[in-house]
Amino acid sequence: MDMYDVIVVGAGIEGSSTAYHLAKHGRKTLLLEQFPLPHSRGSSHGQSRITRKAYGEMEHFTVMMKEAYNLWETLEKESGRTIFKKTGMLTMGSADDKFTMGTIRCLQRHAIPHTVLDYNQMKKTYPMVEFPRDFTFVVDKSGGILMADKALMSFHEMFRYYGGTIRDGEEVLEIVPGETVELRTATSRYRAGSVVLTVGAWATKVLPKLQVHLPIRVMRINVLYWKEKVRGRYSPDKFPVFLQENASNGYAVYGLPSEEYPGLVKICLHWGPEVDPDTRDKADDTWVLNTMKKYISKHFPDIEPEPVISETCMYTWSKDENFILDHHPAWRNIVIGAGFSGHGFKLAPVVGKVLAELALNKPPSYDMSPFKVQRFRHNAKL
Numbered sequence: 001m002d003m004y005d006v007i008v009v010g011a012g013i014e015g016s017s018t019a020y021h022l023a024k025h026g027r028k029t030l031l032l033e034q035f036p037l038p039h040s041r042g043s044s045h046g047q048s049r050i051t052r053k054a055y056g057e058m059e060h061f062t063v064m065m066k067e068a069y070n071l072w073e074t075l076e077k078e079s080g081r082t083i084f085k086k087t088g089m090l091t092m093g094s095a096d097d098k099f100t101m102g103t104i105r106c107l108q109r110h111a112i113p114h115t116v117l118d119y120n121q122m123k124k125t126y127p128m129v130e131f132p133r134d135f136t137f138v139v140d141k142s143g144g145i146l147m148a149d150k151a152l153m154s155f156h157e158m159f160r161y162y163g164g165t166i167r168d169g170e171e172v173l174e175i176v177p178g179e180t181v182e183l184r185t186a187t188s189r190y191r192a193g194s195v196v197l198t199v200g201a202w203a204t205k206v207l208p209k210l211q212v213h214l215p216i217r218v219m220r221i222n223v224l225y226w227k228e229k230v231r232g233r234y235s236p237d238k239f240p241v242f243l244q245e246n247a248s249n250g251y252a253v254y255g256l257p258s259e260e261y262p263g264l265v266k267i268c269l270h271w272g273p274e275v276d277p278d279t280r281d282k283a284d285d286t287w288v289l290n291t292m293k294k295y296i297s298k299h300f301p302d303i304e305p306e307p308v309i310s311e312t313c314m315y316t317w318s319k320d321e322n323f324i325l326d327h328h329p330a331w332r333n334i335v336i337g338a339g340f341s342g343h344g345f346k347l348a349p350v351v352g353k354v355l356a357e358l359a360l361n362k363p364p365s366y367d368m369s370p371f372k373v374q375r376f377r378h379n380a381k382l
C-alpha cells in the first residue's frame with residue numbers, strides 16, 4: 001500500500017492549493033480527485049472569479065486577503081501565467097445598506113485605496129449602469145478578476161513540479177481513521193500520516209460518514225452571460241467587477257466585465273435552488289432567470305435582457321457564511337476544509353496554506369476561531 005505524508009481529497013481550488021503548499025514544503029503528497037481532470041462538476045471551474053480586499057461584514061478575511069494577493073502573485077511568477085486582472089470593484093447601496101457602509105469602513109480602517117462616489121460622480125465614471133440617485137457607490141481599487149481555470153491549472157502544474165502526485169478519476173469511497181489514515185478507492189488503497197478533506201459540495205455526503213454533521217447546504221448557481229448592445233461597452237478597461245448585496249428581494253447580484261466570451265457580460269444571482277451535488281441539473285431555475293432578466297432591464301440599459309449562455313456551478317453555504325477549516329473533532333490527523341459559501345476562490349492560496357499547517361500539526365498563521373467545527377455545536381450533531 002502506498003504511504004504518503006499527507007493525502008488531499010478533492011482537487012478543486014482549495015484542495016489543489018493545499019496540496020501545492022505541502023509539496024512546496026517537501027512533503028510527500030497525493031492529491032486524489034473523483035472525476036477526470038479538468039472537470040466542470042464542482043465549484044472551481046470557469047474562466048473568472050471576483051477578488052477584492054474589502055470584507056466589511058467579516059474583517060478577518062480582509063487580513064487574510066492581504067497575503068492572498070501576494071500568494072497569487074507568487075503563483076503567477078512560478079507558472080508564467082497572468083492570473084489576476086485589476087478592474088476595481090464597485091459596491092453600491094442606500095445609506096442604510098450594511099454591506100456598502102461596512103465596506104467603506106473596512107477600506108478606511110485598512111488604508112486600502114478606494115473612492116466613494118455620489119450618483120453624478122458614478123454616472124461620469126460608469127455611464128453604462130443605472131441605480132437610484134440616493135445610493136452611495138464605493139470602488140475598492142484593489143478589486144478585479146481572477147482567471148479561475150488558469151489558477152487551478154497553475155496549482156496542479158506547480159504541485160507536480162514540486163514532486164506531488166495527482167490521481168484523478170479515483171473517488172475516495174472509504175476513510176479509515178487511526179494513527180495513520182487509510183483511504184480506499186475502487187482500485188487502490190492508500191495510507192497517510194494525515195488527510196485533508198476538501199471535497200466541496202460532497203462534504204454533505206463525505207463528512208456524515210465520519211460523524212461530522214455541519215449546517216451546510218448546496219445550491220446550484222446559474223452563471224449567466226448577457227450580450228452587450230454595443231460591443232466593448234462593458235469591457236474590463238471601462239467597467240469594474242461589482243456586487244450589490246441587497247439587489248432583489250434581499251438577494252445579492254454580482255457581475256464581471258465582458259472578458260471571457262467576446263461581447264458577453266457575466267451577471268449572476270448570488271443564490272439558487274438547493275440541490276444534491278450528484279443530481280444538480282434537475283433543479284428548477286425559472287425564478288432565478290426571471291429575477292435576473294428584471295434586474296438587467298432595470299440597471300443595465302446597454303445589455304440585452306435575455307441570457308445568451310447559462311452555465312452552472314455550486315455553492316456550499318455554511319450557516320454563518322464563514323469557512324470550516326479545522327481538525328476533525330475526534331481525529332486530529334483528519335483536517336476539514338469546507339463551506340466556502342460562494343466566496344472561497346479569492347482566499348484559496350491562504351486557505352491552502354492554513355490547511356497544510358493544520359495537516360502538519362503546525363501552529364496556524366491566522367486566528368482560527370471563526371473557522372472551528374465546534375462553533376456549530378448547538379446546531380450540529382457531532
Ligand SMILES: Cc1cc2nc3c(=O)[nH]c(=O)nc-3n(C[C@H](O)[C@H](O)[C@H](O)COP(=O)(O)OP(=O)(O)OC[C@H]3O[C@@H](n4cnc5c(N)ncnc54)[C@H](O)[C@@H]3O)c2cc1C
Pocket residue numbers: 009010011012013014015032033034035041042043044045048049050051170171172173198199200201202206221222223312313314315338340341342343344345346347
Ligand atoms: C458560480 C460561482 C461563482 C463564484 N464566484 C466567486 C467569486 O467571484 N469570488 C470568490 O472568491 N469565490 C467565488 N465562488 C466560490 C468559489 O469558486 C468556491 O468557494 C471554490 O471554488 C470552492 O472550491 P472547493 O475546492 O471547496 O470545491 P470544488 O471545486 O467543488 O472541489 C472539490 C473537489 O472534490 C472532489 N471530490 C468530492 N468528493 C470526492 C471523493 N469522495 N473522492 C475524490 N474527490 C472528491 C470533487 O469532484 C471536486 O473536484 C464562486 C462559486 C460559484 C459556484
